[in-house]
Amino acid sequence: MTNNHAIIYAEQVTKKQIPAPKYVVKQCKEFLNIAKGKNKKYVLDEKKIEFIEKVLNILIMPKGLRAGQPLSKCLAGFQWLLIIAVLATVHKDNPKKRRYETAVLEIARKEGKTLLVGVIFILLFLLEPKFSKFYSVAPDGALSREVKDAIENIIKSSPALNGLYNNKQKFKILRDSIKFSIKESEYKPLAYSNNRLDGKLPNVFLADEVGALPNNSAIESMRSGQLTILNKLGFIISTKYPSTSNPMEDEVEYAKKILDGSIKNDSVFALLYEPDSKKTWATNDTIIKHANPLALEIPAIMQDLKQKRQQAIEQPSRRENFLCKHLNIIHQSTAESYVSIDDLKKCQVSSINWQGREVFVGLDLSMSGDNTAVTFLSFDEYGDLLIMPMCFIPAGRIEEKSKFEKVDYKQFIEAGQVIACGDSVINYGDIEQYILSIENQYNVKINSIGYDRYNAISTANKLQSEGLECVEIKQHSSVLHAPIKLLSELISNHKVKFVCNDLYIENFLNARCVYDTNMNKYLNKKKSAGKIDMVMATVNALYLAQQAELERQQAGWSVQI
Structure with missing residues (x-):
């Protein structure tokens, strides 16, 4: 040849x-x-x-x-x-x-x-x-x-x-x-x-x-x-x-x-042409070369890209466009981004065995016309955090939400990752039935259910009447800093497992962090780039798991004393 x-x-x-x-x-x-x-x-x-x-x-x-x-x-x-x-x-x-x-x-x-x-x-x-x-x-x-x-x-x-x-x-x-x-x-x-x-x-x-x-x-x-x-x-x-x-x-x-x-x-x-390394984009010319093969043959293009990189370093408002369009790097738009999406993707698995596990349930109930999320989770014997997220949307607004949010909700509904219920508003009764079915469907035992008082009091009362323990979780950085920090660390160390779910990943991609005066990390819905309901439900569930672990440790100390 x-x-x-x-x-x-x-x-x-x-x-x-x-x-x-x-x-x-x-x-x-x-x-x-x-x-x-x-x-x-x-x-x-x-x-x-x-x-x-x-x-x-x-x-x-x-x-x-x-x-x-x-x-x-x-x-x-x-x-x-x-x-x-x-x-x-x-x-x-x-x-x-x-x-x-x-x-x-x-x-x-x-x-x-x-x-x-x-x-x-x-x-x-x-x-x-x-x-x-x-x-x-x-x-x-x-x-x-x-x-x-x-x-x-x-x-x-x-x-x-x-x-x-x-x-x-x-x-x-x-x-x-x-x-x-x-x-x-x-x-x-x-x-x-x-x-x-x-x-x-x-x-x-x-x-x-x-x-x-x-x-x-x-x-x-x-x-x-x-x-x-x-x-x-x-x-x-x-x-x-x-x-x-x-x-x-x-x-x-x-x-x-x-x-x-x-x-x-x-x-x-x-x-x-997607760079192997992404973290050193500000100084590593190889990243430009990996995404821009034409620039290797036309010096003027390479020079222009280096100028654009410098502008992206000096002007954060230009950073997302430069990284995404010129380096093929998906960039969570500001320094407030919660987790690395590359790390999160490595946490995906094909299946999880929930048999016999004790689980903690987190709710993030929105106004009835918006997305709502329920997540349950448990730590396995290896210290990995197992997560099962579920999103709920109004059945009568699927087309509208898909077009406005640029999310193919029909695809996620067919995949069993989203439940459409109600009509123009969500039917909270369907959410309550989903939670009540978790134990039998997955053969698990619910320890407790964590909820935000906003929009969830009625649902919490109904679940409590069914014999499930419901815990109100104050949505404040002083309370949620610990689970938010732990979840981020577990994802960074690939100690999280969840069944492949692009909508869940999208929620993390949208999430933005802020810090209070004590430098406690908190997820801010208003500053986030889109829906983060599934992330917040996960944080609420993880808060319960942390509290349960603290109680076990304190009980152990009491016995020793």
Whole structure:
């Protein structure tokens, strides 16, 4: 196999001549294994690579510092790798069948992804069968049209793509589509919609800025339309977004598991430009290099990023945008952030055995139209804190809350992590029944139930009448400092376990800390970035667990005396 730009880039990455994050290194190793003929199932199609290179020699860079030059001389190494790997990796026993059906690109802003997508679509116009359909999907029409603009600009700048072929205009650029007359194929940009994307039959689709999509319905609609396509292909592309609860995070986590070898799926190719280290962003240039592969080839971009980093250091108001958009780091927006989300994610488990445990229940009951949470927890024999959170929302406001809060509540309801009850307001009776069912459902014994007096007196009285001990917990830093501090420490030391729950993680991501005059830590709902009900319910339950432990210790001392 002769060297090409993709192979050269992959070799430089694996030899650490080009700084790259670990998952990019893993993907490059996999690519080189195929390129060097060491893979039993897959090979690179040299004829297709030769065709791609010839096409890129006649496509012209439409704008920027290298405007007017052949695109073959303008593309960066990572762009070559994505193009060659995805379009030219085929099955050995069936060279007409491509290996990859999904390509995931997680990359910082202003890294040439729109140009890359435009190039890929033009290549697909030439490579795919007659009558092919191509679509791009984005959170709104303006973003989706950016892809159309990129394709259009390349076509208009490249003489070889203009003019007639067999008395037909090669490309027809219309208001809402681009048509390739030679193969009668068509590209259309689409805006996100929950229910208007079904019925499409895409040979290839692109989902752009996936991190800004409220759920994965657009992606799944596109995928479901590809069932009968031999070489189905979907590109999933985005920068990071402040929320961890979005479809891009799901795609990235799945791709990581494939690259780690914990999941077997040969059909996914992923370049995840997400820094390995995140804590030293203010001084470590490698973090910039990991998230911005184009900056390694264009010094002006690197210089601009360093200037933006300095501004983010000096102006905290710019920090979140810089970290998220330019370094692919989800940053809890201020220094008041409660816990590290990376640490919290490491506390997720697939299941918890609650059999026979004594548990403490915490409530955070809101006004009846808002989210409410119930959490129960227990320490296991190894000192790990086991947590089971549950969120309640008004059943009649699911659509409204999902749209306003940009949270896919339907997904969490289906997963059993949210209970919808009542109509426009929550039915507290359903919450009370849930609490009363905990002992039988999980085979546990409730020690006590902690609640905030606000909105919870009636519920507490009813639970007490059922024989459960209810304890009012004053919502003040002098009282809650200890459980808030302990919970943070346990998460930092990965001594917490909870079943995978993105909404729970989102609550922690929203949480903001303040300090009183005695430097006691407290979670402030008004300063938080969104809902933290599940966190506060956890804190209330942990307060009870701490108090019970203190009582046991005091009882032990009394016996000794």
